[in-house]
Amino acid sequence: MTRVIHLPEELVELIYERITDDEPWRKPLEMLRTMLDASNLMICLAGKGARTRDALFAYGPKVDQAEVPGWEERIYRDIFPVNPPEGETVFFQWEKVLKKKEQIRYMQRYDSSWTITHCFESNAHGDGLLIGSRELEASTFNGDDAAILIAAGRHFKRALRLRREYLRLRIASDFQGEGLARMGIGAILVENSGKAVALNHTEEMLSRPDAGLAIRNERLLAKTESDDKRLQAAIRQVLSGKGDRMKARALTLSAPGTGRGMGLLIQGRPSVSLASGKPDTNVMVFVRDIQSAADVDLDLTRDLFGFTAAEARLAAGLARGHLLNELEAELGISHNTARAHLRSIFAKTDVSRQSQLVYLLANCVAPLGPG
Numbered sequence: 001m002t003r004v005i006h007l008p009e010e011l012v013e014l015i016y017e018r019i020t021d022d023e024p025w026r027k028p029l030e031m032l033r034t035m036l037d038a039s040n041l042m043i044c045l046a047g048k049g050a051r052t053r054d055a056l057f058a059y060g061p062k063v064d065q066a067e068v069p070g071w072e073e074r075i076y077r078d079i080f081p082v083n084p085p086e087g088e089t090v091f092f093q094w095e096k097v098l099k100k101k102e103q104i105r106y107m108q109r110y111d112s113s114w115t116i117t118h119c120f121e122s123n124a125h126g127d128g129l130l131i132g133s134r135e136l137e138a139s140t141f142n143g144d145d146a147a148i149l150i151a152a153g154r155h156f157k158r159a160l161r162l163r164r165e166y167l168r169l170r171i172a173s174d175f176q177g178e179g180l181a182r183m184g185i186g187a188i189l190v191e192n193s194g195k196a197v198a199l200n201h202t203e204e205m206l207s208r209p210d211a212g213l214a215i216r217n218e219r220l221l222a223k224t225e226s227d228d229k230r231l232q233a234a235i236r237q238v239l240s241g242k243g244d245r246m247k248a249r250a251l252t253l254s255a256p257g258t259g260r261g262m263g264l265l266i267q268g269r270p271s272v273s274l275a276s277g278k279p280d281t282n283v284m285v286f287v288r289d290i291q292s293a294a295d296v297d298l299d300l301t302r303d304l305f306g307f308t309a310a311e312a313r314l315a316a317g318l319a320r321g322h323l324l325n326e327l328e329a330e331l332g333i334s335h336n337t338a339r340a341h342l343r344s345i346f347a348k349t350d351v352s353r354q355s356q357l358v359y360l361l362a363n364c365v366a367p368l369g370p371g
Contacts, residue, residue: 004147004151005144005147005148005151006151007148007151007152007155008031010031011028011031011032011035011152012155014027014028014031015028015152015155015156015159016155016158016159016162019159019162019163019166020163020166023057024057024159024163025043025057025156025159026057026059028152029041029042029043029057029058029059030059032130032148032149032152033059033060033132035148036116036132036141036145036148036149037134037138038060038132038133038134039060039061039062039110039111039112039133039134039135039138040058040059040060040061040062040063040110040111040112040132040133041058041059041060041130041131041132041133042056042057042058042059042130042131042132043056043057043058043128043129043130043131043156044056044080044127044128044129044131045125045126045127045128045160046126046127046128046129047125047126048124048125048126048127054072054073054126055072056068056071056072058071060110060111061111062109062110062111063110081097081098082117083127084117084118084119084129085119085122086119086120086121086122086123086127087119087120087150088118088119089116089117089118089119089146089149089150090116090117091114091115091116091117091140091141092115092117093113093114093115093140094107094108094112094113094115094133095113095136107133108135108136110133111133111134111135112133112134112135113133113134113135113136113138114133114134114135114136114138114139114140114141115131115132115133115134115141116131116132116133116141116145116146116149117129117130117131118130118131118146118149118150118153119153120149120150120152120153120154120156120157121153121156121157121160125164128153128156128157128160130149130152130153130156132145132149176200177199177200177201178200179368180200180286181200181201182367182368182369183367183368184288184367185200185286185287185288186198186199186200186201186202186205186206186286186287186288187199187200187202187284187285187286187287188202188215188220188284188285188286188287189282189283189284189285190220190235190282190283190284190285191273191274191280191282191283192239192273192280192281192282193275194219195218195219196215196218196219196220196285197218198215202287203215205287206287211223211262212224212227212253212254212262213231213253213262213264213287220235220285222253223253224253224254227251227253227254230251231251231253231264234249234251234266235266235283235285237249238266238267238268238283239268239281239283241268248265248266248267248268249265249266250263250264250265250266251263251264251266252264262287262288263287263288264285264286264287264288265285265286265288266283266284266285267283267284267285267286268281268282268283268284269281269282269283269284296315296316296319296361296366296367296369297366297367297368297369298312298313298316299312299369300365300366300369301315301316301361301364301366304364304365304366305345305348305349306348307345307348308341308344310331310333310341311341311344311345311348313331314327314331314338314341314342314345315345315357315361316361317330317331318354318357318358318361319357319358319361319362321358324338324339324342324354342354345357
């Protein structure tokens, strides 16, 4: 019977410490490898289904990280000899399970001969395995080594569940932020403490010389004194509201050196404190960049409405607010050609006026494209 052991507290902390990183388990796997006296140690996350791809986090003196992507493509699927059920640990030697000499030499190149494999998870996502190897001249793995992997596997299973939830939220946030960005909308989170965090592409928007807004020392500030007084007063007013009284505020800030202002929507909502996790009120500040919002992806408009390339360019110019005669000069076409394109555009979009066309283009999916 495999004995129960307690892992060093430092190792347990390392397993959970960096689950949000791209390379979350280098330190704990290196520490675990040393405890096992293994030449290399890896976590294999083997997906189920033909289209899934395995993921490996492998470390050891001879592990070349540049080759790990190649291992992800072939090792577990093509030559890995065991597939233990969840909770089980198996021992084997590569020389006795591989039939091709070149495969044996390949594994020996990485000091992989005696091998221990523990399956710590098996579900709809796939199999999670801890795999350690030693060179041929070393001793075989034993029950004490299995006990170490079993204890570590319990923590890796929990850490992997937390990592999946984090990645799921990050993917959703990235998609949502990208959608706002393509509509020319920046978003800024302002905590009750006053700390401001720029979301999606807002930092790029605020870095422009004509932006009337900035984040300095983690505080959201308008660039002119009068605008900043109005902005801070609006944020305080929104934060002081409760329930139905938490009404949104809208402001237009002046843009230095231009006549075009920057529109802001300040909206409070019951949320949680990022510091304590307890109920709190935060503020979302939405910034609208009209110029970016008017950018329409030409290829998408052609897909949507069957425009020719010339019609798509003319329609995109109208969506940006240009007059027809301005676009004639910009595109180098005659007035008659422009009118002909416009008639064709009207027919294809089933509208009869330029204002209807501009409204249609602004509210279709084309602005969500790359631009």
